[in-house]
Amino acid sequence: MATPAGGAPEPVLEARGVSKRFPGVLALDEVSFTLLPGEVHALVGENGAGKSTLIKVFTGAHRPDGGRVLLAGRPVGFGSPLDARRSGISAIYQEVGLVPAMSVARNLLLGREPRNRFGVIDLPRLHAAAERELAGLGVRADVRRPLRSLGVGTQQMVALARAVSVDARVVIMDEPTSSLEPREVETLFGVVRELRRRGISTIYVSHRLDELYRLCDRVTVLRDGRVAHTGPLAALDRLRLISLMLGRDLAEVRSGGVTRFSGEHAAAAGPPVVEARGLTRRHVLGGVSVTVRPGEVVGLGGLLGAGRTETAKAIVGALPLDGGEVVVAGSALRRRRSTAVAIRAGVSLLPEDRKAEGIVPGLSVRENIALAALPRLAKAGVVSDGRIDRLVDGFMRRLRIRASSPHQRVEELSGGNQQKVLLARWLAMNPKVLLLDEPTRGIDVGAKAEVQTLVEELARDGLGVLLISSDLEELVEGSDRVVVLRDGTVAGELAGDQVTEERVMAAIAGDDHAGDRGEERHG
Structure with a gap:
């Protein structure tokens, strides 16, 4: 200088x-x-x-x-x-x-x-x-x-x-x-x-x-x-x-750690509900592999740009791949797949940007919840209002969605309730695995706790969950295992007592660089 x-x-x-x-x-x-x-x-x-x-x-x-x-x-x-x-x-x-x-x-x-x-x-x-x-x-x-x-x-x-x-x-x-x-x-x-x-x-x-x-x-x-x-x-x-x-x-972090959720998830047993094997996309993903078993919450950690969202989108078919495969319940999805193929196989994604990629602002709470499930609810191409009402009412009670009625416009709800509406939409598809990308971002503390509790309950009921969160405490508290990404590759995987904030941060930094103080700078 x-x-x-x-x-x-x-x-x-x-x-x-x-x-x-x-x-x-x-x-x-x-x-x-x-x-x-x-x-x-x-x-x-x-x-x-x-x-x-x-x-x-x-x-x-x-x-x-x-x-x-x-x-x-x-x-x-x-x-x-x-x-x-x-x-x-x-x-x-x-x-x-x-x-x-x-x-x-x-x-x-x-x-x-x-x-x-x-x-x-x-x-x-x-x-x-x-x-x-x-x-x-x-x-x-x-x-x-x-x-x-x-x-x-x-x-x-x-x-x-x-x-x-x-x-x-x-x-x-x-x-x-x-x-x-x-x-x-x-x-x-x-x-x-x-x-x-x-x-x-x-x-x-x-x-x-x-x-x-x-x-x-x-x-x-x-x-x-x-x-x-x-x-x-x-x-x-x-x-x-x-x-x-x-x-x-x-x-x-070093002195106290964090308190894990008190509830116990279902034992993650049996074959994986979803396997991502060597997902590769030029300049984005470099051979990412991750598995999720029934009843397991797998956290996906890393800094912004590490490839977390891209991995979720690749699994659900929203990001074209140069290599790798996705296997759901033992069956590989076709290489040239779409999100529709993944959804039918039992994979659902709650996107990071709920306003741009999730809710449909002009529609009601009822219409937003039922949107994805309409083909499944139809008989001979006709969907009865009664079937939709039963589905929507059930999820509004189960997820405690606060709205004046199912017919209230979804954009009039709080951020937390909008997020619950999206959860309801994908749960209505009876998925085998739910990919959650920043599920508590932009919602208040009370709604955040409710969403975290819902995720825990879903896992306890046997649903496989892939959880992406920039909130390190949330990631560690809510996950059975954490896969850490760095620059589009897997930097480490932590399980059990290894799932701590300090170990996640060390994996993000790279164990071999943890003490690096920039000696290579300007090299």
């Missing part, structure tokens, strides 16, 4: 007490963040921590409701991402925001093309300028070719070169390696180091700990919209970093 004579460097970008509120959500709560000249600053946190919101404040996509943003010591108020780019703040995201049909050169210099005296684009000068921009970052590509003809990694490099070419002082990278091959990742690292050498500052967002410890100087951890920690990354071992992200104090 560049340090001017006479003291600490002046920050190139700052957030001072920045707050941002959305309806019902305080996304940023007086967040302060400092980016120094030429540094690579890691911004980390679990889903919903506030990372994306802070980035959007910096890039002009959101205006803060409180606090200030300063660029080179001066308050700024960007009205749009274009304003931010003109001021020297550029961002690149997982999805390359360029024009696939245009050439590399046109994408790189779009809106800034050199022209001749007749106002026509001067192609020789365009190509020469584009080649200089890429060469300056150590990237080689035929700038005359259409962008879409290049690999994803090279397209990402073009997006980065474009971001830097507009006299950027700050480059924000949001999960830049998520779709890159190992060779392309090394090229990206070389570009980041070149940016550091040129005094350009980088905010680096990634869930991959290896990358953070190799590249980053300092780290800021966000949790629930607040700053949980900021400081030199080398001063944190991986276990401590993970505990900060998950909100679990290591001393508390």
Whole structure:
């Protein structure tokens, strides 16, 4: 990092007490963040921590409701991402925001093309300028070719070169390696180091700990919209970093542990109700295997981006696979399967985002519960109201769904009751295994306890459950076994007395790295 004579460097970008509120959500709560000249600053946190919101404040996509943003010591108020780019703040995201049909050169210099005296684009000068921009970052590509003809990694490099070419002082990278091959990742690292050498500052967002410890100087951890920690990354071992992200104090975990649910699950005996064998999806899953037996709750742990949701979606047929198979009650599902095939076989998924992928807002509680079961309830293609009413009334009583009537619109219910409606929908299918992705996220404490108790009761009745949760305490309390994922692969499996918060965090960090304090950084 560049340090001017006479003291600490002046920050190139700052957030001072920045707050941002959305309806019902305080996304940023007086967040302060400092980016120094030429540094690579890691911004980390679990889903919903506030990372994306802070980035959007910096890039002009959101205006803060409180606090200030300063660029080179001066308050700024960007009205749009274009304003931010003109001021020297550029961002690149997982999805390359360029024009696939245009050439590399046109994408790189779009809106800034050199022209001749007749106002026509001067192609020789365009190509020469584009080649200089890429060469300056150590990237080689035929700038005359259409962008879409290049690999994803090279397209990402073009997006980065474009971001830097507009006299950027700050480059924000949001999960830049998520779709890159190992060779392309090394090229990206070389570009980041070149940016550091040129005094350009980088905010680096990634869930991959290896990358953070190799590249980053300092780290800021966000949790629930607040700053949980900021400081030199080398001063944190991986276990401590993970505990900060998950909100679990290591001393508390080591001294007390947690109290498991008092109820006993049914003995997990007999053949697995579902087996995922070597699930593989390029850049997403690398041979994930997990089994669930009747009456067993298997937790799926790991940080955001580790592959938990993708594993659940692959099991239920919502994520196409490059390899591996799913076996339900001893029968393999066909390779080119759909969610309908998995549901008929007895696999149901309660998705993470209940509003986008679960409830149907315009329908009633009754209609939402009965939705999936309608074909099963039909006789000769006709479904009687009486059969639907009996089904819905039974589940409303069993799950204690609080609504004025079955005909109340589902969006009028609390988050906890909406979650119970979704549970009822899939339980109405009489599944063999239930995949629960963040079942208690976004609901109040009382509803959370009710949902956890329901899961325990379902397991006691013999249902197999795969439980995904970012709440480490919930994961440990509610699971018989925990399979820990890291970067799309199985990092470890814990059972019985091994299922503790400390052991789960150690598996996420990697046992061989638990004491790593960043010696490899900048390596």
